[in-house]
Amino acid sequence: MLLGKVIGTVVSTRKVESWEGVKLLLVQPLTEKLEESGEPLVACDTVQAGPGDVVFYEGGREAALGLKDWFNPSDATIMGIVDRVDLAVSP
Numbered sequence: 001m002l003l004g005k006v007i008g009t010v011v012s013t014r015k016v017e018s019w020e021g022v023k024l025l026l027v028q029p030l031t032e033k034l035e036e037s038g039e040p041l042v043a044c045d046t047v048q049a050g051p052g053d054v055v056f057y058e059g060g061r062e063a064a065l066g067l068k069d070w071f072n073p074s075d076a077t078i079m080g081i082v083d084r085v086d087l088a089v090s091p
Contacts, residue, residue: 001056001057001058001079002029002056002057002058002059003029003030003031003032003034003054003055003056003082003085004027004028004029004030004041004043004054004055004056004057004078005027005028005030005034005052005053005054005055006025006026006027006049006050006051006052006053006055006078007026007027007028007040007051008025008026008051009023009024009025009026009051010024010025010026010042011024012024016072016073017069018067018069018071018072018073019044019067019072019074022044022045022046022067023044023045023048024042024043024044024045025042025043025045025049025050025078026040026041026042026043027040027041027042027043027055027057027076027078028040029041030054032085032087033087034054034085041075041076042076043055043057043063043074043076043077043078044063044066044067044074044076044077044078045077045078046066046067046077046078046079047078047079047080047081049078049081053081053082054081054082054085055078055079055080055081055082056078056079056080056082057076057077057078057079058076058077058079059075059076060075063075063076063077064077065077066078066079
């Protein structure tokens with residue numbers, strides 16, 4: 001699982017059939033310290049996340065498994081909304 005922050009929405013009037021009814025969001029990847037990491041990406045939303053939410057998402061082939069129709073071209077799917085991140089600090 002990867003962390004990210006929703007920074008926007010993506011509107012598409014035409015999508016592949018397996019994405020019908022699926023909301024697309026623009027996500028900024030984050031490190032475990034919630035710092036920006038890499039370029040923003042488009043992710044399918046399965047949890048009704050919105051702008052400003054910190055989320056966890058899956059990338060690669062596993063991302064497609066988060067949608068009802070497993071045969072789809074998703075490279076990133078949001079699997080949950082993060083309430084908080086606690087890091088154990090080493091002495």
